[in-house]
Amino acid sequence: MKRKDPKYKHTYAMLLDDSELDNFINQKVIEANHFANKVYINTGSKSALEFLNNLSISSTEVANIFPEIVFVDINMPMMDGFQFLENLKSKLPEKFDSLKLVILTSSVNPDDRIKASEISKSIVFLNKPLTKEMLDQL
Numbered sequence: 001m002k003r004k005d006p007k008y009k010h011t012y013a014m015l016l017d018d019s020e021l022d023n024f025i026n027q028k029v030i031e032a033n034h035f036a037n038k039v040y041i042n043t044g045s046k047s048a049l050e051f052l053n054n055l056s057i058s059s060t061e062v063a064n065i066f067p068e069i070v071f072v073d074i075n076m077p078m079m080d081g082f083q084f085l086e087n088l089k090s091k092l093p094e095k096f097d098s099l100k101l102v103i104l105t106s107s108v109n110p111d112d113r114i115k116a117s118e119i120s121k122s123i124v125f126l127n128k129p130l131t132k133e134m135l136d137q138l
Contacts (some may be wrong), residue, residue: 006034009035009135011036011068012040014052018075025039049084068099074105075105082119085101100138103126106129
């Protein structure tokens with residue numbers, strides 16, 4: 001009997017967090033729950049922007065490998081999650097508008113939710129750790 005491949009909610013997702021442990025755990029949660037077939041992982045905002053820019057150039061109708069959903073941590077060195085989102089919005093506006101953006105953070109500061117909604121009303125704000133229930137809501 002042939003095993004049936006699981007159905008994924010998304011083909012490509014991206015995690016952006018300076019904590020490799022958080023990225024590892026979140027990747028396992030995403031994979032275990034068949035949320036995304038492939039998970040790109042970045043530990044820095046600048047490299048993530050460069051990565052997404054390169055993907056947007058190389059993604060075609062034949063092979064669209066751009067992530068559909070991006071999970072972003074707020075507190076990161078050099079360029080925080082908000083700066084990443086603002087840069088993404090200005091550098092790749094057409095991709096920004098079609099992406100599902102999720103801030104995944106340990107921050108409990110209510111100002112962070114306000115700041116996120118000022119960048120885009122469609123940004124989802126979640127507190128770590130990522131769970132199956134959270135993924136089910138996305």
